[in-house]
Amino acid sequence: MSYGYIAIELVVGFIMLLILTKLFGKTQISQLTPFDFISALILGELVGNAIYDKNVHLGFILFATFTWALLIIIAEWITQKLRKTRKFLEGEPSIVIRNGLIDRKQLKKNKIDIDQLQNLLRQKDVFSIREVEYAILESNGSLSVLKKPMYATPTKSDLKIPPKPVHLAFPIISDGIVDEENLKEAGFDEAWLSKQLKLNKISNAKEVFYAEWKQDEGFYCQKI
Known part of the structure; x- marks a missing residue:
């Protein structure tokens, strides 16, 4: 097997696994059922073994991966449409x-x-x-x-404490790089950021390891 052919198979396998991962959704590792976990292992093995087996061609990799993915999709569809199958396929609490x-x-x-x-x-x-x-x-x-x-941990309602609004923190700077999108989402611009940095005795964003804005707590930053 040539290095070029192995590289092509690796790229194809990588793209296929990436596509299938996106297709199967954003289920976290901790949320995987035993069936999901085993399915993911087998899918990885199909691609891994095929890449390094000189008798297996690119078409076999595509066929095996898509066939296995199709079986998983069918199983997921069955559990969504037929409630009675969930106990068998996914287990029960x-x-x-x-x-x-x-x-x-x-x-x-x-x-x-x-x-x-x-x-x-x-x-x-x-x-x-x-x-x-x-x-x-x-x-x-x-x-x-x-x-x-x-x-049980007492809640604010148990202690009769009036609730306060919850605000989302916007990461503004990470590893010296300004996140323009988050800065705009927070409702500020570069001029405001420069002012905040000067108040913290920082001349340039590149000197900041991490900075964020939170409506109820204001600007926070940590130097590199």
Whole structure:
């Protein structure tokens, strides 16, 4: 195999994986179901093995990748249109702690022991099972926790504190480069930015590692 041919296959494989990733949506790694995870691995293996196998031509890579992608798309379409298939194809949540008591049957069904359950709880900042009223093991393996009232974090409504409006922070400078779009979105211009930098004893944006604007807190910056 020539270096040029390998380069072409790599470029084609890269573009195909990029297109398919965009096509499948913006599901995060933590949100992937076991089926999604295995599908992604197989898709990568199809492209990877085909690229370095001299007996496999470019057409085979395209055919295998698009065929596998088509199967995934069909499976996704089926789960969207036919609700009854979701349990089989995507799995279903399991209540592993109910009314403060561990459901041993659900732990056994999902092949999780008490140590693994405690590990998942600690990832939710829960260090004692007595704090939990309900815990649901999601189909992607993550754990959702509802604490007992006495252990739950009080909200502003509980404390009768009037709510304040929430404002989005606009990153203005990153690694010395001004983000013109965010600056305009925040409602300012270069003159305003220069003034803010001078107030912070900075002569040039290139001296700034990071800067942002937040309506309720104003301008913030950190030098390189």
